[in-house]
Amino acid sequence: MNRIDLHGIGMTSQRTRERLIQRLVDQGVSDMAVLDVMRTTPRHLFLDEAMAHRAYEDVALPIGFQQTLSQPYVVARMTELLLAAGPRSRVLEVGTGSGYQTAILAQLVDEVYSVERIKSLQQKARQRLRTLKLRNVHMNHADGAMGWEECGPFDGILVTAAPEQIPEDLLLQLSTGGRMVIPVGGEYQHLQVVTRTHEGYETDIVEAVYFVPLCSGKEK
Numbered sequence: 001m002n003r004i005d006l007h008g009i010g011m012t013s014q015r016t017r018e019r020l021i022q023r024l025v026d027q028g029v030s031d032m033a034v035l036d037v038m039r040t041t042p043r044h045l046f047l048d049e050a051m052a053h054r055a056y057e058d059v060a061l062p063i064g065f066q067q068t069l070s071q072p073y074v075v076a077r078m079t080e081l082l083l084a085a086g087p088r089s090r091v092l093e094v095g096t097g098s099g100y101q102t103a104i105l106a107q108l109v110d111e112v113y114s115v116e117r118i119k120s121l122q123q124k125a126r127q128r129l130r131t132l133k134l135r136n137v138h139m140n141h142a143d144g145a146m147g148w149e150e151c152g153p154f155d156g157i158l159v160t161a162a163p164e165q166i167p168e169d170l171l172l173q174l175s176t177g178g179r180m181v182i183p184v185g186g187e188y189q190h191l192q193v194v195t196r197t198h199e200g201y202e203t204d205i206v207e208a209v210y211f212v213p214l215c216s217g218k219e220k
């Protein structure tokens with residue numbers, strides 16, 4: 001686990017960020033550790049300059065390559081669902097994107113293994129996490145639908161792009177007692193929480209969401 005040293009990082013006004021946190025609370029986010037980390041993580045650093053002024057609005061924002069940085073509410077909700085059954089030690093994230101969700105996770109779990117299929121996004125994310133000195137993040141340029149077998153099994157898996165069906169490899173790389181939070185569907189998607197038990201898998205359907213699709217293969 002890791003905390004960001006805010007010294008020297010230009011921050012948008014405290015009031016703007018406090019307003020965002022209040023909005024998350026109003027929408028039902030209640031995990032104080034998650035809210036704390038979202039309060040202190042500089043979301044504007046995860047956006048290109050042209051978008052940075054909108055960083056503390058509760059909206060998804062473009063990061064290039066037709067991809068988006070998830071809406072803060074969705075990041076908070078998915079993170080609290082992942083942690084709801086107790087602390088997680090090794091977490092696989094599929095879809096690094098800007099690296100913002102990665103940064104949130106890195107401050108709440110022991111080790112984060114993050115897979116991204118678009119190399120340029122991964123490189124920018126790596127740089128940002130380095131700036132924030134979050135050193136418990138491991139990155140892989142690969143098709144995350146296959147998970148990251150060498151580093152598994154994982155007691156947490158968080159997927160930030162939506163498959164039509166949950167990839168088999170992700171289910172297999174979940175340890176017993178492990179939890180996966182994943183959006184599933186095409187035009188209509190639902191957030192699902194999958195728990196691996198001794199007997200098999202249990203699935204809870206949480207709420208409607210909208211994510212970019214989980215694509216196969218990898219790109220420069």
Ligand code: SAH
Pocket residue numbers: 063067068069070094095096097098099100101102115116117118121142143144145160161212213214215216217
């Ligand atoms: N958590 C990110 C979300 C980015 S959008 C953020 O908040 O910034 C989803 C990301 O998933 C994109 O970067 C996209 O390139 C990536 N992605 C889509 N399919 C993937 C796959 N099969 N493997 C790895 N990454 C994938």
